[in-house]
Amino acid sequence: MNRTKESVPxxxxxxRRRLLLSLLLGASVLTVGVYFMILSVARQVAQxxxxxxxxxxxxxxxxxxxxxxxxxIVDLPYSALSMLDSVSDERVFYAIRMEDEFLSGxxxxxxxxxxxxxRITFRSRPFxxxxxxxxxxxxxxxxxxxxxxxxxxxxxxxxxxxxxVTRVSRTSFAVGVGVFALLVLLAGVIARSTIRPLDRxxxxxxxxxxxxxxxxxAPVPSEMxxxxxxxxxxxxxxxxxxxxxxxxxxxxxxxVRTPLAIVRTKAEIIGRKSQDPHTRAAIDEMIHxxxxxxxxxGQLLDHAMVTFRLDNLSMERIDLAQLTMNAVERAHPLSEIxxxxxxxxxxxxxxxxGDPILLQNALQNLLDNAMKYAPTGTHVKLDIVxxxxxxxxCITDDGPGFPQPEFEILTERFSRGPNAKDIVGSGLGLTIxxxxxxxxxxxxxxxxxxxxxxxxxxxxxxx
Amino acid sequence: xxxxxxxxxxxxxxxxxAGITSAFEIEDRARFxxxxxxxxxxxxxxxxxxxxxxxxVSYLAENPGLAVDYVVASxxxxxxxxxxxxxxxxxxxxxxxxxxxxxxxxxxxxxHTSPATRTLPDWAAWNNMLFAFTEEPAAIVASRAAFADxxxxxTRHELIEVMRNEPERFRGRxxxxxxxxxxxxxLFATQDTRASETFWRLAEVLGALDAKLYCCSSDMIEAVKxxxxxxxxxxxxxxxxxxxxxxxxxxxxxxDFTTVMLRTALxxxxxxxxxxxxxxxxxxxxxxxxxxxxPLVDPRLGLPGTDTALNRIEIGxxxxxxxxxxxxxxFLNEWENAILQDE
Numbered sequence: 001m002n003r004t005k006e007s008v009p010x011x012x013x014x015x016r017r018r019l020l021l022s023l024l025l026g027a028s029v030l031t032v033g034v035y036f037m038i039l040s041v042a043r044q045v046a047q048x049x050x051x052x053x054x055x056x057x058x059x060x061x062x063x064x065x066x067x068x069x070x071x072x073i074v075d076l077p078y079s080a081l082s083m084l085d086s087v088s089d090e091r092v093f094y095a096i097r098m099e100d101e102f103l104s105g106x107x108x109x110x111x112x113x114x115x116x117x118x119r120i121t122f123r124s125r126p127f128x129x130x131x132x133x134x135x136x137x138x139x140x141x142x143x144x145x146x147x148x149x150x151x152x153x154x155x156x157x158x159x160x161x162x163x164x165v166t167r168v169s170r171t172s173f174a175v176g177v178g179v180f181a182l183l184v185l186l187a188g189v190i191a192r193s194t195i196r197p198l199d200r201x202x203x204x205x206x207x208x209x210x211x212x213x214x215x216x217x218a219p220v221p222s223e224m225x226x227x228x229x230x231x232x233x234x235x236x237x238x239x240x241x242x243x244x245x246x247x248x249x250x251x252x253x254x255x256v257r258t259p260l261a262i263v264r265t266k267a268e269i270i271g272r273k274s275q276d277p278h279t280r281a282a283i284d285e286m287i288h289x290x291x292x293x294x295x296x297x298g299q300l301l302d303h304a305m306v307t308f309r310l311d312n313l314s315m316e317r318i319d320l321a322q323l324t325m326n327a328v329e330r331a332h333p334l335s336e337i338x339x340x341x342x343x344x345x346x347x348x349x350x351x352x353x354g355d356p357i358l359l360q361n362a363l364q365n366l367l368d369n370a371m372k373y374a375p376t377g378t379h380v381k382l383d384i385v386x387x388x389x390x391x392x393x394c395i396t397d398d399g400p401g402f403p404q405p406e407f408e409i410l411t412e413r414f415s416r417g418p419n420a421k422d423i424v425g426s427g428l429g430l431t432i433x434x435x436x437x438x439x440x441x442x443x444x445x446x447x448x449x450x451x452x453x454x455x456x457x458x459x460x461x462x463x
Numbered sequence: 464x465x466x467x468x469x470x471x472x473x474x475x476x477x478x479x480x481a482g483i484t485s486a487f488e489i490e491d492r493a494r495f496x497x498x499x500x501x502x503x504x505x506x507x508x509x510x511x512x513x514x515x516x517x518x519x520v521s522y523l524a525e526n527p528g529l530a531v532d533y534v535v536a537s538x539x540x541x542x543x544x545x546x547x548x549x550x551x552x553x554x555x556x557x558x559x560x561x562x563x564x565x566x567x568x569x570x571x572x573x574x575h576t577s578p579a580t581r582t583l584p585d586w587a588a589w590n591n592m593l594f595a596f597t598e599e600p601a602a603i604v605a606s607r608a609a610f611a612d613x614x615x616x617x618t619r620h621e622l623i624e625v626m627r628n629e630p631e632r633f634r635g636r637x638x639x640x641x642x643x644x645x646x647x648x649x650l651f652a653t654q655d656t657r658a659s660e661t662f663w664r665l666a667e668v669l670g671a672l673d674a675k676l677y678c679c680s681s682d683m684i685e686a687v688k689x690x691x692x693x694x695x696x697x698x699x700x701x702x703x704x705x706x707x708x709x710x711x712x713x714x715x716x717x718x719d720f721t722t723v724m725l726r727t728a729l730x731x732x733x734x735x736x737x738x739x740x741x742x743x744x745x746x747x748x749x750x751x752x753x754x755x756x757x758p759l760v761d762p763r764l765g766l767p768g769t770d771t772a773l774n775r776i777e778i779g780x781x782x783x784x785x786x787x788x789x790x791x792x793x794f795l796n797e798w799e800n801a802i803l804q805d806e
Contacts, residue, residue, distance in 0.1 A: 091568045
């Protein structure tokens with residue numbers, strides 16, 4: 001059954017995953033970048049604020065200096081050093097020099113290069129085992145020996161600056177994590193919304209009925225236009241070829257059956273006219289062979305038709321009881337000839353989803369079988385019962401029943417029971433029934449009832 | 464209990480043979496805990512042995528097998544010893560906050576952080592190097608016997624008034640620190656000048672009355688006890704409060720402002736067994752702060768009804784300002800002009 005073989009191509013990669021991955025990669029690069037940017041800005045700001053305090057300290061020391069009585073007096077203000085320690089505990093160093101003469105403080109403290117215009121200058125250097133920031137400022141003083149420069153250097157460790165950077169780094173790390181989480185969420189949404197037109201197209205194509213081979217006309221994103229255009233062309237070709245094969249089936253049925261009917265009629269006429277018993281016997285054999293061919297051709301075409309329809313199942317809401325009644329009515333002339341009585345019994349309509357033509361065909365085959373293999377006077381009974389979520393059609397007769405023991409192979413294609421030697425048939429009847437049942441997700445059970453007759457039980461899911 | 468830990472208090476004479484090749488002058492030395500080659504925690508301190516003993520005894524009770532070598536030196540000697548790394552010590556304890564700050568600032572101290580240091584109040588630690596474990600106020604100490612039924616001065620103004628009113632009675636019988644000699648005296652004096660101009664007026668009056676100058680609080684207390692002094696200014700109140708004969712003294716925490724010194728400990732950069740040092744620092748801090756603390760000194764000295772303005776000296780580089788040689792020289796000149804006006 002190639003009907004069940006879905007043609008799913010091997011998949012390689014996923015557009016959504018690729019999109020998601022690139023978005024996430026972008027998000028991580030962005031997050032890391034922002035983190036380091038914040039950190040660098042924080043470091044700069046911390047450095048600037050430290051430089052401001054250092055310069056305030058240096059200025060206050062320079063302001064406290066005066067030249068009196070032939071000597072330099074520097075009345076170091078308490079705040080000059082305590083202000084450097086006001087926010088965080090810092091080690092603090094200073095050095096006061098008059099030109100090249102060291103006056104007070106830390107003799108070995110390095111200096112920032114003095115600025116010619118008298119502006120404050122800064123420098124970062126290690127001193128006494130720790131990195132320090134040094135500010136150097138100079139100011140001219142008028143002395144007895146002329147104008148001399150008093151130079152003050154103030155230095156401070158970087159504890160506070162590092163604390164700020166650590167704090168900011170912790171905060172910006174948290175912000176980074178938050179932003180990243182947000183971007184991940186956003187990436188998911190973007191990836192999904194980008195894929196949505198594809199999903200929509202897939203849904204709309206797979207929702208279509210079997211005969212629906214119209215072109216897709218709904219607007220699609222420009223990137224998908226070539227794909228949809230190719231798809232439309234393919235469906236066009238498929239439609240043409242399907243129409244052709246339906247025509248072919250109808251044509252073949254017509255062409256095979258009509259000549260056979262003519263040959264049979266002619267043979268009967270010849271048989272009736274002939275007086276020779278040998279000829280009549282030969283003619284009877286011929287008619288029997290023609291019947292067999294005709295029926296085989298009919299069933300082969302039925303089977304071809306069924307196979308075609310199974311591939312393009314058209315599901316409709318139908319009443320199983322009504323369908324059965326129609327089938328029985330159609331079989332009435334034949335049953336009268338065979339002397340088989342058929343009774344139908346149903347209490348309520350049994351609505352199921354199904355292809356009426358296929359179901360009709362399956363029932364026809366079952367009834368044919370019942371009449372063919374049952375001896376004259378057999379009574380065939382059809383019961384339709386609705387139980388919970390299934391509709392059950394039960395066909396029983398009081399004939400000889402299915403032949404034991406090959407009973408399971410009856411539904412195989414072209415297999416016939418041992419009791420069929422004298423009867424016209426192709427062996428396709430029960431095969432068709434089984435295929436139809438499978439297509440309707442129904443179940444078929446064949447057994448011999450305890451009274452001896454054959455029993456076929458068909459159950460369908462209710463609509 | 465006590466005798467087992469306090470084995471020997473060695474005097475200066477014995478020190479030379481004790482093996483410390485020191486260029487600095489030692490005032491006292493004591494060894495606590497077992498003799499022998501076991502681990503030894505070496506402490507250099509400005510605090511009298513008796514004053515600091517409870518801390519050592521409680522520590523040794525928790526750490527049997529450990530010995531403590533306790534060396535007492537003046538604050539300047541201690542400063543020299545640590546700054547020049549003359550002899551290795553595990554702990555340096557000093558009342559001279561400015562000198563301690565300078566030592567730490569110059570990188571002579573190890574940083575130490577532990578659960579105990581993290582729970583300290585902000586003012587009690589600096590840069591994870593200096594740890595304050597006492598608050599000791601500078602008090603005015605007077606002899607109860609000498610004042611008899613007179614009212615004790617409660618502020619510096621009142622002290623000035625009292626001395627001015629009876630100059631003959633007080634002449635030569637008032638005392639204070641010689642700030643040139645005592646690091647703590649210098650610290651108290653400089654902090655006084657920061658708080659108020661009254662200090663200079665007081666110095667003028669003290670100078671006019673031929674104030675006697677002392678190196679140490681304990682000497683001043685003895686002088687008050689002996690009747691040599693009627694009143695002494697800027698004496699470590701904690702030293703008086705810890706005496707048995709406290710009843711003979713009136714401890715006055717001036718209500719205008721009381722300068723409070725924080726005795727600090729640091730771990731010298733060249734400590735031979737820094738892990739022991741850290742453990743001992745933690746012990747001092749947990750014993751001095753927190754719910755189960757047994758501080759060496761109550762900043763109010765347990766005095767009833769003291770309502771003083773305690774003015775804690777802030778640890779920090781500001782303290783180094785008065786160590787500046789220009790600044791120090793200027794201050795000492797001014798001080799000498801005030802105190803030594805006759806000479």
